[in-house]
Amino acid sequence: MPETTAARTLADLAHEVRAKNAGPFWVTMEVFLRDDEGYRIAADESFLDERVIAELYRVEASTVQIFRIPSLRVVKISFPRPVGQGSLRDRDMHAGQHHVPLARLPVTRPERA
Template identity: 70%
Template sequence: MGELALEVRSKNAGPFWVTMELFMRTGEDYTTVADEDFINEQVVAGLYGVDPATVQIFRIPALNVVKISFPRPVAQGSVRDRDIHAGQHHVPLAALVPP
C-alpha cells in the first residue's frame, strides 16, 4: 500500500488513542484501498492486536483519505510505551498489499 499512497502516517490522537491516515494519490487508488473488503475493523484489529469493536474508520472520498483510529495499548508516556509519538504505528498498515 505504501507505493499507492502519497503518504501513510500515524500519530497520537491524545494520550489514549492512535490515528493513522492513508493519503491516496488518485481517486482510483482511494477506491481500491477504501473498499470495506480490504480495510475494515477486523483487518486493523488483526494488524494491531486490538478489539475490532474499538476501531474507528473514516473514509473521506473528497480528499482521497482513509483515517483509522483505535485505543493505544498503553497510555502515551507510560513506562511500557515504546513509541511516545505513535510515529511508527503506520508501518504494518503501509505494508498491506492491495487487491
Template identity: 70%
Template sequence: MAEATPTTLGDLAYEVRSKNAGPFWVTMELFLRDADGYRIAADETFLNEGTVARLYGIDEADVQMFRIPSLNVVKISFPRPVSQASLRDRDVHSGQHHVPLAVLPLPAT
C-alpha cells in the first residue's frame, strides 16, 4: 500500500510537540522525518514568524524561530498568553499548543 501524500506540517514530522519553557514562554518543536520535510518546514516563505503569529494570535515580533538543519528540527518559542498556573491558564504544561502548527496545510506545489 502506498503512503498517503502529506497534506499538513504534522504529516512531515515524527513528532510535533509543545511544552512550557518556564512560566512565561511556550516552546514548540517540529522533528521532521527527513531532509525533504525539513526543507519544506524550514522554508521562510511558508513557516515564519508571521505564520506563527497568525496561528496563535500573538505579535510577530515576539516569535523566535530556530532552524537546525543537522537535526531536521524547527523550534519555535513565544511568550505565553498568560503566565503558567495563573487563574486564566487553560494549559499549565502548554501541551496542547502544538495542534494548530501540526494541522497547518502545506503550501501548494
C-alpha cells in the first residue's frame, strides 16, 4: 500500500472491524488484524486499552473488557450497552454500527527501538 499523507486508522490494519449484539445489555466488537505487525500495534495496551474505549463510547473504563487473542490476531472488546436492547432510547438494536468509532481510531506509526 503506498504511503499517503492521510492518517492511518485501525481499519487500515484490519481485515474486518465489526460490532455485534452480545445480548440485551452488552456490545461486543472484534478487530481481525491482517498480519502480525498490525496485531502487535492493535494489541498494545499503550495504544488500545479500557480508557481509550471508555472515551470513544462514553462508558466507564472499569466496565470495559478487552480480550487479546494472538493465535487468531484478534482483539475482542465488550462493554455494557448504554441502554437496553429494544428500549425506547435504543438507536442501534443490533449494535451493528458501534464499530465505526473504533475503526476510525487513528494509528500513529510506532517508534522503532
